[in-house]
Amino acid sequence: MSAGAPRGAGGGSQGGAGLRASLSGLTTRGRSFLAAGVAAALCAYVLGQGELLRVGLLLAALPLICVLALHRTRHRVAGSRRLTPMRVAAGAEARVQLRMDNTSRMPTGLLMLQDRVPYVLGPRPRFVLDRVEPGGRREVSYRVRSDLRGRYPLGPLQLRLTDPFGLVELTRSFSTYDTLTVVPRTEALPAVRLTGETAGYGDGSRRSLALAGDDDVIPRTYRRGDDLRRVHWRSTARYGELMVRREEQPQRSKATVLLDTRGTAFEGAGPDSAFEWAVSGAASVVLHLLEQGFSVRLLTDTGNAVPGAGGKGFSSGGQESAEAAGLMMDALAVVGHSEGAGLSRAYDAVRSGGGGDGGFGPGGGDGLLIAFLGELDDAQADMAARMRRLSGAAVAFLLDPALWAGRPSRAEERLHRLRDAGWTALAAPPGVAFGELWRQAGNAPLGTGPSGGRG
Known part of the structure; x- marks a missing residue:
């Protein structure tokens, strides 16, 4: 799971640089409105037409108002990604679930999501989300697969905010990403006995000491916690102290x-x-x-x-x-x-x-x-x-x-x-x-x- 807010999110205005970046998000329609408004205002000044001046100011102000509105609300959307599983075999699919949360008190406009994925995983996923209510949540998912093994980054998630009039479109990137590991294809192999091979845990002929160090011998001195059923009475009588048998465990080949x-x-x-x-x-x-x-x-x-x-x-x-x-x-x-x-x-x-x-x-x-x-x-x-x-x-x-x-x-x-x-x-x-x-x-x-x- 990865989560975060769009890059640059810090609460409040980002200053002149952020505002200039927001102005660069004007769409063709928004730039046309702004150009038409400026042209109408100049013509109204030259011709002395007051009504035309008001129309020009309205046309020029509308895209600027949309820029300011999106500039102030772009930090109030949180996103997360869940990748399941994070390790798949070549040719198998993994599921990516995206979640968007509106953390503001105002509803959002039209949201467009785009997740960056390497081309070997498939086409770049894009989603359109309609109005999200305050505190609301939207979830979408897509699948990725690759026939080539490797490690592939997913993200960062890009969010496109647009106004209801389509005059401004701002793209913001979230700061987190996930990694999909595509491992080689494997094949279930039959259990065969290779010549000269011992079984994985031996056939009982190869043994090693357990619960004892390199200096242990048979038998050894009783230690607190040893099972009394392991007491070696003959050695106990010989050495005059409680002795126990060592345990054996198979040695892994x-x-x-x-x-x-x-x-x-x-x-x-x-x-x-x-x-x-x-x-x-x-x-x-x-x-x-x-x-x-x-x-x-x-x-x-x-x-x-x-x-x-x-x-x-x-x-x-x-x-x-x-x-x-x-x-x-x-x-x-x-x-x-x-x-x-x-x-x-x-x-x-x-x-x-x-x-x-x-x-x-x-x-x-x-x-x-x-x-x-x-x-x-x-x-x-x-x-x-x-x-x-x-x-x-x-x-x-x-x-x-x-x-x-x-x-x-x-x-x-x-x-x-x-x-x-x-x-x-x-x-x-x-x-x-x-x-x-x-x-x-x-x-x-x-x-x-x-x-x-x-x-």
């Missing part, structure tokens, strides 16, 4: 979603381009893994990770996962091409990230790595192969620009190199549904493509 944003790795633009397909796929994977209980981070080829609630950019559980999902979706809404030419920074980020149970490290781990890659030359294919050794399971979706442009492609050669390194590598041709590729990745043996053959 970690997953990194790597999005290649190199400008040299993709061709084309628009909603149907390969890069937009990769962004939508990354968004779908992020949401799916968070729903499955993984601790997730979003990484780009620049080495920058979208910050989550946990360290190294990984999300935590509970409410923090929802907040991390919002951060990642907001980042994907505005992500663009980077100027980098390689994946070395992403490799360093994967190598240094996480650690410990379920993480990544120089010796490998049981973490999950999902990569959306553009064109790979020999050096970058080798870098991706080295990156595979840092995770327990790795799935790569290769979007070769030549394949998307219908030209001869070396995608199969790159896929074989990735599969030889242990990746589950799949080509993403134009028009394919990501959910189908995700299902194929779950059915493919380690280091194979959808055909099931060894790389």
Whole structure:
């Protein structure tokens, strides 16, 4: 919700500058009245016609009186905007509700509302409101949608005040605006078991201490508030003090979603381009893994990770996962091409990230790595192969620009190199549904493509 009064509202007259601005609001009809009145007054002076002088003064005074009336009443209208929802997927609609309140003791004249919106959201909405009684309220609404992700400002709201004769039209802008975030389209993914992957919370084999620090051992000393049912009587008799068993909780497995944003790795633009397909796929994977209980981070080829609630950019559980999902979706809404030419920074980020149970490290781990890659030359294919050794399971979706442009492609050669390194590598041709590729990745043996053959 945003609310405010027109810009310049401060109560009382705005002085000479404000009055001159109001005079500039004379319409063609108002300027014609003023010109006709001045001309009639001059003719009456030359010809000595008193009646004509009165007519000229009336014609000249009428638009000036309307200017003064609008100048004194333009601050007495308050406006607000409500945007629902403030974050939508590309292609979905959001509803914008505008409300105008007449806070003065006088009724308004004809009001024309116009809200500024970017052209990608649709035509600029305009509304005409008839007389609003003192203390009255009028509400109107319109809908916006965009096929292009991004952050789009809505506003400021413009209000046009007119007099009953149509002689003056003043435009005032409110000072507040809202922002609509259009996130990438996402697809509900099937629950598949990727080769080498542990479940989001483990299968009971990976555990971590709870309610205990790094120095805790089995058992530990009783602490106030511990459940007496956890008392370990054998240890209590041995140590001579009350001892309790430690609790265990599942360790959240970690997953990194790597999005290649190199400008040299993709061709084309628009909603149907390969890069937009990769962004939508990354968004779908992020949401799916968070729903499955993984601790997730979003990484780009620049080495920058979208910050989550946990360290190294990984999300935590509970409410923090929802907040991390919002951060990642907001980042994907505005992500663009980077100027980098390689994946070395992403490799360093994967190598240094996480650690410990379920993480990544120089010796490998049981973490999950999902990569959306553009064109790979020999050096970058080798870098991706080295990156595979840092995770327990790795799935790569290769979007070769030549394949998307219908030209001869070396995608199969790159896929074989990735599969030889242990990746589950799949080509993403134009028009394919990501959910189908995700299902194929779950059915493919380690280091194979959808055909099931060894790389």
